[in-house]
Amino acid sequence: MTTATKDLYTIMHERKSVRKYDPSFKMTQAELAEIITEATSAPSSSNLQPWRFIVIQDDATKKELRAIANNQEQIETSSAVIAVLGDAEMYKNVEKIYTQNVVEGHMGEEQKNITISNTHRMYPHAPLEVRQNIASFDAGLISMQLMLIAKEKGFDTVTMGGFDKVKFAERFELPENQFPIVLIAIGKAAAPAFGSSRLPLEDIARFI
Incomplete structure (x- = not known):
């Protein structure tokens, strides 16, 4: 079965958290851009799309990032690290987004x-914590979608929440309205990922 013919369920089960990457394998900026673009079809609160990204491919910058990300090897050995950020002022894009909705025929002017x-x-009157929670939730949706798209295209990924978010914001000079949520290493696996078990349905779901 080729990657192109795999169905969603196959991709879901084959996607694993890979921590050992081939450092000689390099993805192109075009490949990374395509994956992120496709992932933006993910849903978001009021379609405000509060996700932002920093794509880190430069070796020296990845080395700096490793130092603020608990020395995780995959930061340096992966082809790139996609930092997923949240924008707590996502509402400021509402006119642009919904004007485009009209242009594309998704809704009327009224x-x-x-x-x-x-x-x-x-949105502007909601507490900052509420807006950050919304952005974080939506970032989770697009992050999962991004990883599945990457797997469908033959790449491997792992998410990392263990990094110093204050130092990250300082190093990458984030504006006050943006905050880091998760890092996603992406590239080509150099070793198989570990399998992992799942709790049984009766432990996690109630049918009423």
Whole structure:
């Protein structure tokens, strides 16, 4: 079965958290851009798309990042590290997003204006913590989608939440409205990933 013919379930089960990468394997910027672009079809609260990305391919920068990411080897050996950020001021793009919705024929002008008005009434007045939680949740949706797309294209990934977020924000000079959420190493596996068990359905779900 080739990658192109694999179905979603196969990709889901074949995707593993890979921590050993071939450091000689290099992805192109175009390949990385395509994966992120495809992943942006993920849903988000009010379609405000609060995710932002820093794609780190430079070897010297990855070495710096490793020092603030608990010395995790995959930071340096992977082809790239995709830092997934959240934008707590996601509502500031509402006019751009919903104007484009009208241009693409997804809604009419009246619905656009109602949505923009509702967004301006709600989001700017929500506590910062609430807006950060929204952005973090939406970042989780696009991160999972990104990893599945990467696997479908023949690449391996692992997510990393264990890094110094304060130092990351300082090193990459994030504006106040943006904050780091997770790092995703991506590249080609140099060794098989460990398998992992899952709790049985009766331990995690109630049917009422």
